[in-house]
Amino acid sequence: MAKFFGNLNMVLLAGVVVLVAIMFGLHGDVMGDAYANSFMRYLHVLCGIMWIGLLYYFNFVQVPAMPAIPAEHKPAVTGHIAPKALFWFRWAALFTVLTGLTVAHLSGYMVEALTLQPGVMLIGIGMWMALVMAFNVWFIIWPAQKKILGIVEADDAAKAAAAPRALIASRLNTLLSIPMLYCMVTQGLLGS
Template structure:
């Protein structure tokens, strides 16, 4: 069992196979247009869990723990763990936004414009969408460029690395703050309305 579950890619394939078995076993006869909108919603949620899960990992675990890590062990995080986590973090952010916009455009006659303009009935989801867009922009245009310098992925002198690390941390903490009302808005729209 350790050989199977110890292999990330194999475990992921098994999860996808089980997903397909559940999909076709439970809903094989109901795969119309409405079903595929729900499928997009599932993918949007999956990507969002990955994105926000990594955001919370950075803010609850990595950032507070790094000052306690002995200097000789820090490269293990900065050269291996952080770049890998940032890869999934930034691409999950992009996937979450794209899939979320697709869900909004394939649901209820398409409501992206109504939500983003905060039209009555769509304010809650619209606020969640705006917060998500701001957070994704933070990931791609502030956190990632600064982390590349801070982690030495691109050349920078020590002073610039330190400033970039601080900027990335502030943007990450901003996303942590924004994620709380964003998650509230995303979840409550379908239960409370807008």
């Protein structure tokens, strides 16, 4: 049992097998457009959990802990943990946005939501917040972190300038995540 749970790839594969068994065992007879929309919603939530979970990890755990970590241990975080976490962070952001836009398209409200029309304004506001957040991830946080972590060449001045840029964008994303999640969760109930 320990060997199985010690292997993340095997655990993920088993999770997918259970998912497929549930999907086809319970819903195989209703696979269609509505089911495709529901499955995309599932993928959207799954990717969103990864994205926002890592956003909160960075803001509530890693960044506050770094000053207390002894200098000789910091390379473990900056050389191994942060690059891997940032990989999953940025791709989860992209796939959250892509699956969210797909859900909006399949549901027939993408244009109306993005133009903040009545009836879908709440989800539209959430979508715009998510788009700003994804922009921050790919075009502010990730380029700055590549300099900070030494993934790309940067002198000390460039690294020093990148750090507050990345922090501000990350904290803005944390700020936006709170109302964004509210907009997305309550749209179906409130619909405004």
